[in-house]
Amino acid sequence: MSDASIRLKKPENDQPHLPVVTGGATKSLKHESARMHVSGSATYIDDLPEPQGLLHVVPGLSTKAHARIIYLNLDAVKALPGVIGVLTHRDVPGHNQVSPVGKDDEPLLAEDEVFYYGQPIFAVIAENRSIARKAARLAEIEYEDLPAVLNIAQARAAGSELVWRQLEMKRGDVDKGLAEAPRRLNGRITIGGQEHFYLEGQAALAQPGEEGEMRIWSSTQHPTETQHMVAHVLDRPSNLVTVEVRRMGGGFGGKETQANTPACLAALAANLTGRAAKIRLDRDDDMLMTGKRHDFVIDYNVGFTDQGDILAVDMVLAARCGWSADLSGPVIDRALFHADNAYFYPDVRFRSEPLKTNTQSNTAYRGFGGPQGIVAAERVIEEIAFATGLDPLDIRIRNTYGTGTRDITPYHMTVEDSIAADIMTELAESCDYRQRRSALRERNKHSPYIKRGIALTPVKFGISFTATHYNQAGALVHVYTDGSVQVNHGGTEMGQGLHTKMVQIAMREFGLAEDRVRITATTTGKVPNTSATAASSGADLNGMAVLDAVTKIKGRLEEFAAKHWNITREQVRFLPDGVHVGDKVVSFPELTKAAYFDRVSLSANGFYKTPKISWNPNTGRGRPFYYFAYGAACAEVAIDLLTGETRIERVDILHDAGQSLNPAIDIGQIEGGFVQGAGWLTMEELVWDDKGQLRTHAPSTYKIPACSDRPRIFNVQLLKQSPNKEETIFRSKAVGEPPFVHGVAVLQAISDALASIADYKICPKLDAPATPECILRTAEKLTAQKPDHNF
Known part of the structure; x- marks a missing residue:
């Protein structure tokens, strides 16, 4: 694995003034509970x-x-x-x-x-x-x-009630766009849920x-x-x-x-x-x-040109929501938000169907509906590629968001920083996508049972809660007279390293070593009225709240030091070797103790609310996201046509984390997110019987990825020299949910391998999860569609 630098051309409107990082906040500090995790002393x-x-x-x-x-x-x-x-x-x-x-x-x-x-x-x-x-x-x-209504088909047939209002997002005239398009196709994709x-x-x-x-x-x-x-x-x-x-x-x-x-x-x-x-x-x-990831049935109707330019897209996204509303409304809304993925649709209409069923009430899951919408977007790209005979990567690059007339989403938000095409181009070159694709196709001609496939897919993921009021956070920071610091904030730690990043922010700002900053348990008694640690916004929101609290304390200490040493506030700097007060360097404990005796408050509340965002679900318009996180993944797989089993041979990922707060933790999140996403799309299958009992209700009946399911070669790189153009915490970007979507490359690679059965003339239309059974059924279908019917 590597985080080697890959540089892209910086946007012309990139912010010229970025905070100077002097340590702590952008280095690969170990997880604050790592030692306790591996020793078994971390308490749950x-x-x-x-x-x-x-x-x-x-x-x-x-x-x-x-x-x-x-x-x-x-x-x-x-x-x-x-x-x-x-x-x-x-x-x-x-x-x-x-x-x-x-x-x-x-x-x-x-x-x-x-x-x-x-x-x-x-x-x-x-x-x-x-x-x-x-x-x-x-x-x-x-x-x-x-x-009892148990699935989407039954719900539709029974006219089942909806658990939430329907949402429609549209721009342009989709009916006219479809009617006038030189080429048309329509289809359906079924996407399973996930425990x-x-x-x-x-x-x-x-x-x-x-x-x-x-x-x-x-x-x-x-x-x-x-x-x-x-x-x-x-x-x-x-x-x-x-x-x-x-x-x-x-x-x-x-x-x-x-x-x-x-x-x-x-x-x-x-x-x-x-x-x-x-x-x-x-x-x-x-x-x-408990509820699961929502399973979807998505119907699409697409108009395009012989060159693969998308002209119009109409989608209906139906979801099995379960017996109560829970979070189904915003989950399905986010599926609509991401049904374009990184692509511009000139005329577009997305509609939701949040169907009530007598099953567990489905709920939030990493990606919050976004991955389901993106899977549908990639199916559209794949279908167009087969219809035109072009490389799917060329279709993807050709249709990404640009500037001017190609930068407005279906919900009328302007995409100001689209770098998806650049990332895909750079990754394709660095991983030799085109040469490997040609070599695999040649190899498949001489391999009747083991077929190999490759795919390179992008992700454009919106960051913020679509419920605008959740985009706020609080923090409470204490500095003690011995110079030690305690940080409290409203986010929760579930292994993703949020607490570690909060420690790093205080370290950087105060110029302290790791052992001088302590994170505490999250408690409503210290930081009230907090938002969920979700929507990939944990570090964005809580980091800015911690920074706000720290900045207040630093301001008081600067004012005290300026008065105490008879200098200006600008001459007070907090650095790793101590606090510089003019030409003098004093230790942080010396400064805090002196400030205490001068009755300076060494505790502060911090607060942050995300700027610029707004969303009106009644009109389907607004700016629900502060910014987008980008990335691309190239996956190579091998499938066994005798058993239907899949092996992930190699994966290359280039991901945009902005100016990463902690590269090691972010790379770990990308690796884990990818494996979880690939698991969802290849092996994790939820099965209910005709009485509504979940039959996959234990580790013995529900399969998740094991160590042997990871890619044999796994290269993960962070995009360098690409700080967030928005004023996030030290110009970083969220790395919780976006990497999950990289698993879509595996589904597309499996489809590419299956397509070799019919000489790449027929789109396999592979549903998810692509279990061995699903793969064998698809292979059988493709064999029957071949002119010579030989398998």
Whole structure:
């Protein structure tokens, strides 16, 4: 692996004045918890010391996809020795609702009706977890079956209601554009969902305090929302509820809203008994209860020229949303936002269909709908390439956003910095894409069973919450008299290195070494009203909030030093060798102690809100994103036509992280995001039976990428000399979700390999996930379409 420099031509309108980096904030500092991770001393919810008298909570789940509860007998559950009590919706003192969008369509515990297989109906409180799990199976429940809608096809056929309003984005006259286009094609792509499969499952510990206080340790990406939900359920003000998160064992969006139910159940048990209560979902229960990545069916109609110029695109994006709204509305909106990927469509219309089904309520997942839209965009490119006989890469480069009349998105935002074509061109040259493509095609002629393919795809990913009010963050920084610093902020750490980057910001600004800055657990008691750590905005938002707090303290110290040493403020500089005050160098501890004795405040709150953004969902117009992150990936694969198995031979990635805050961490995120994206599109398959039961509900039935599934050759490079033109933290760019999309190159490479069966004359129209079964079905279809029918 390498982060070797690849330089692109800098945009002419690039900002001329960038902060001078003197250390700390743009170097590859190790993860702040790395040593604890590898030694096993990093604590998660289930590792915390158990309070005396701790109780354990286990939910009882529905075994019907849609039914009315006509009889519920919990006597045997309550009678089991060791059981302290059983919670039902009648035990909720406040509101029995945990909808994150305020639709009141998501009861915490089912009332008279269940809406999916795995919905919590009751919860057992017991002396230990084993007893609680045993007791939960003793409930007697009788149901009256009701009609169940399980997938997109059934929802459409039944005229299922929508969980959210439909959205239409359009620009130009798509009907006219399609009618006048010299060439037309239409098609459909089916894209599967994905289980989050975080290493640490959903978990929470609740401890009651005095006069209604409730302290929650939760594995949540959104401590403020969890705080609000617990307060809502307990019917008390938020100032009595404190939520704390030191770290999570992964989240990927699965702990943005889905962590609320476990936290609320633990809090209810603690409130009812007056004792601390903990819930840690069994992996099977976790997968049965919680929402996944949305699966989509996307229909497209495209007009284009013989040269591969796209003239008009019309898409309908339908998604299986599940039984409640959850975050389906903004997820599907983001799918529409990214259904253009890096390409300009002169006439365009995107429409959403957020369909209600009797399955788990699908939710946030890394990319938040964007990857699904991008997969559809790349299918369009692929179809045009086969129709024209041109290299898909040439179609991609030909249609990328430009300037002037080719820079307006379907939602009417101007793309000011499109570098997708440059990145693809540079990557194609550095990885020898064209030569390798020709060589693989020649090799496939002489290999009847092992077929190889290659593809190079771009990503243009919008950065910001599309819910504008979430684009804000707070921080609290303390400097102590010994010169040590404590940083608190509203973001959460789930392994992605956010805390490390926040430490680096304080290090850089104060000129301190790593061991002088300490990050603390995220807690609503220190930084209130925070946004979820999601939308790739954790470092952008919280970093600027930390910088704001640090800048305030530095200003006070500069003012004090100027007065104390009789110099100007401009002569005070914080550098790694100490604080320069005129011609004198003093240590940071010496300065802070002297400032304390002069009664200078050494603590400050920081705040940041993202500028320039706006979005009107009623008109489908606005600037929902502060900026775009770019990148490109080239994937080479081999498929076995006898078994359908795929092997990723080589991957080259060139990714735009702006002026990276921490290159090592960012490269790690790119590598992990790619593997997760490739897993989604090749092997991770969710299967429900005709009764609505999720059959892939455990590691034994749900396959995720293993070490052997990684690319045999894996080259990852960060784009150099490409600072963010917007004023983000030290001109960096988000690196959470965009790299996930690089996995699309693998799906396209598999399709390229399959196309060799029919001499590259027929588009394979490969759906996702491209499992061995899917690959063999596609191969069979292509063989049947060949004129000679030989396979």
